[in-house]
Amino acid sequence: MPTSRIYWRLHSLQQHFKSEASLPLNLAMATGSKLFLSLFLQLLSILFLFNPTNAQGLKIGFYEKSCPKVELIVKNVAADTMSKAPSLAGALLRMFFHDCFVRGCDGSILLDSPTNQSEKDAFPNLSLRGYQIIDRAKAEIEKECPGVVSCSDILALIARDIVAARNGPSWEVETGRRDGNVSIITDAFQNLPGPGFNISQLITRFQQKGLSVKDLAVLSAGHTLGVSHCFSFSNRLYNFTGKGINNDADPTLDPNYVAKLKVKCKPADTTTIVEMDPGSFSTFDNDYYKLVTKRRGLFQSDATLLDNAETKAYVELHAIQKESFFQDFGVSMVKMGRIGVLTGIQGEIRKVCSKVN
Structure with a gap:
């Protein structure tokens, strides 16, 4: 309901109540309580609709009338990007994950800061790429529909379309998010799960965001796409126990894999990158689970999925079964896409994704 109409309705109801109150007592009583109750309920319904916390939420096809070509435009951009730079698939998928886990899925990861104090400046986000x-x-x-589609919705759609473009599943994306106008560097450190997290830390962090143990097992497989810098896992290759012994590797990591990684990653290497899913890093598949079962998950957060009965069972099952994993991934992505969203009159629709209006 347009704001002007809401205020007109409120004003009309106010006049009704004033007129009712000015009647003699016996006449007012004669009008009956039904009229008063009707007017009161109308007022409550209008206030309910106007309250941003009860505003229209996410739904499939939110832009069906206001910007009907939005999903086609995003799909075409994703397809063109994947044809030219398939290595961006993992980065763009991670960008959506990192956005949702910090302040909710509000596009705050996209905001720049003149003092380098926004989320994207936090160490865990420095390896993100694809903002362009x-x-x-x-x-x-x-160009098609100015001021209508949020950057946070674009990020959600891009994540879906790059996965589909890399032979992965597709799913219906709920839209209707609005963009936040706050992005704080420390929020990233406090909310993002780290590559060195153990299973208890991961479960706690996911549950804090309303996600289940199963969602953890499912969404971890996003590591089937993309690359990582050596420094993100080098502690598993060198001096793992902290005793100053360079040959001291993580015993949960396959020794043969350790040897291969050490060829690429020397101690204190800060620039070299390696594929998270060797030989299949640009294709969305279930190879991630195969690697984890073989103790070749790149991060401790991958290996630790074998330390919990539920996550271990999911990993072992989907190392040999791809179809149900694909379906589960879409379901978990939709759940993640609901974290802390702004809707209705909350937030804004940014004109440029890197800055507030």
Whole structure:
């Protein structure tokens, strides 16, 4: 309901109540309580609709009338990007994950800071790439329907479309998010799960976001796409116990895999990157689970999935079964996409994704 109509309705109801109150007592009683109750309920319904906490939430096809080509535009941008730079698939998928886990799925990961104090400046986010792809999609959408589609929705759609473009599943993306206008570097440190987390830490962090143990097992397989810098896991290769012994590797990591990784990653290496899913890093598949069962998960957060009965069972099952994993991934992505969303009149629709209006 447009704001002007809401205020007109409120004003009309106010006049009704004033008129009712000015009647003699016996006449007012004669009008009966039904009229008063009717007017009161109308007032409550209007206030309910106007309250941003009860505003229209996420739904499939939110832009069906206001910007009907939005999903086609994003899909085309994703397809073109994957044809030219398939290595961005993992980075763009991680970007959506990192956005949702910090302040909710509000596009705050996209905001720049003149003092380098926004989320994207936090150490866990320095390896994110592909911001220009979100900007490109936003620019094309703005030409089609200016001021309508949020950057946070574009990020959610891009995540789905790059997965589908890399032979992964597709799913219906709920839209209707609005963009936040706050991005704080320390929030990233406090909310993002780290590559060195154990299973208890991971479960706690996911549950804090309303996600289940199963969601943890499912979404961890996003590591089937993309690359990582050596420094993100080098502690598993060298001096794992902290005793100053360079040959001291993580015993839960396959020794043969350790040897291969050491060829690429020397101690204190801060620049070299390796594939998280060797030989299949640009294809979305279930090879991640195969690697974890063989003790070749790159991070401690991968290996620790074998330390819990539920996550271990999921990993072992889906190392040999791909179809149900694909279905589960779409379901968990939708759940993650609901974390802390802004809807209705909350937040804003940014004109440019890197800065507030």
